[in-house]
Amino acid sequence: MNRLFHSPLSPFCRKVRLTLAEKRIEVELIEERYWEPTPDFLRRNPAGKVPVLRLEGRVLSESQAICEYLEEKFPDPALMPRNPEGRYEARRLCAWFDDKFHNEVTSKLLYERVNKKVMKQGYPDSKNVKMGAQKIKYHLDYMTWLLEQRRWLAGDAMTLADFTAAAHLSSLDYISDVDWNRSAAVKDWYAKIKSRPAFRTLLADQVPGFPQPSHYADLDF
Template sequence: MRRLHHWPLDPASRAARFALAEKGLDVDLEEARPWLRAEPLFRLNPAGGLPVLEDNGATIAEIGPVLEYLEDAYPGQPLMPRGAVERAEVRRLIGWFDVKYNGEVNAYLLHEKLEKRAQSLGAPDPQAIRDGRDHLRWHLDYLAGLLDERDGLAGPRFTLADIIGAAHLSCADYLGDLPFDEFPAVKTWYSRIKCRPAFRGLLADRLPGLPPAKHYDDLDF
């Protein structure tokens, strides 16, 4: 039995789904709402967050450990480079998205547009959305700089860094907040990822009452 506790537009949950699909692993999806702070989720993850993967009787919580677990337990279709320095760069970028991008972009855009809505916390604050979009431009500029030198975010090959990066950006894209035309290198990279069969599940997501931006699932956007 393999089950992923997730929320469809939670970027970390999406990274787990994308990695599972890249590994060719079937999984039952169980929707959870971490903002309810319900006991069942805390029993699986004492920190109360998503994603949580149950696999063959083991419970793996938090996105960094889930991604590394998939690589350790299912080494076919490798998503990590072999060299110690190259692996460190993948891990740096996983942490970058999990902590820095999360705090500077998701805490503004996803919080205002999605979390407030889901939790009935009132209308979005236009200034916070403007701030989030400014921070997002800064992050896209940083990613464009990385992609000037290499095809993947962490090096020449597709890795877990591309998986977590694309999962995060796909949420901003769902909401129509990605100014792709200003960052052509990022657009090229993301369009290559959109074409991967393992990404299709994410492109099929639809949040009730909140349809995605028009180009969201367009492979030739």
Template structure:
């Protein structure tokens, strides 16, 4: 069986977990403490980053988007990039929006300040960074809501990789109780649809003893 080296609160790892589940592909999860710089893991990915997917035949694939594109090309079940060139372009545009812009302005800041600093003993959270992320998230949720009001799913008529990528980032922040859903009803309605999918069940079952989630995190009627 394929193996996914991951961290539970890493958006890229969650994206691949969701993609595998939507495609019905089995996987064994192995949590990798990347800061330990294990030699065996560095041999899999010299960059020392997760996610890393190891296929049953030994093929090694690092990087969330590389893995996503590979699985899309090699598994015809449940295509998630889109049926036409324009569909695929729009999906990739939104994937980049969340993996780059949203990550830079929101999720990377909150995960670093609220989780990683405590795990690695890097001192106290930077309140200015947290305030900036909490301010920036409103712009992104407005955009999610705008898209959701005009399309069936974020990139078009069908659930796709854009939805899974956005859900991966937002589910991490929801775990940290940093998503103001009440102020963004259209984004909340879209996320509720994602949250009710079977692929989200393992994500909603994640639990870190050092950072327990808020009560609403796994609640489908949130």
């Protein structure tokens, strides 16, 4: 049985979950308290992070490397463009969200509000939360700018870049930290992604101590 060791609100795990679901690869989800690593877990991934995917006997880590591998082994339906320029743009945007958006927004909002509580590391740092709330506006505006020129973030087809962005935004949406009224273009884009069958697994998540807000799983917001 294929297994994904994950944490429900981790955007890196969500990106892999979306990719697996889109490609109809069945996995058993196993929640991992990676901040209290067991020797077993560290043996699976010396980096001590989630996601870790056990697939057909192989143990895989690092979300982008996993998704690229899944794309190469299970090319249908495609999540990467066919030409090098298109793939470049998809990869650039994956890095944009996993690096820049992650540092400026996800780590400032989600990690302060949720991870610190779950990991018993104290209270949110209000300076960080304020900074994250400020920066997300800039990122939503950047997405709007892209979506005014393209149907999807990296071009005219949906790609891994859309899943990467949706993975981060959906985790933040779980704690009601996305202002969907800021941009009609981004709201429409998210509604399209959210209604895909692949998204169902994310909408079913429940995190103890953080009840799911009513709009989170509502396909019409």
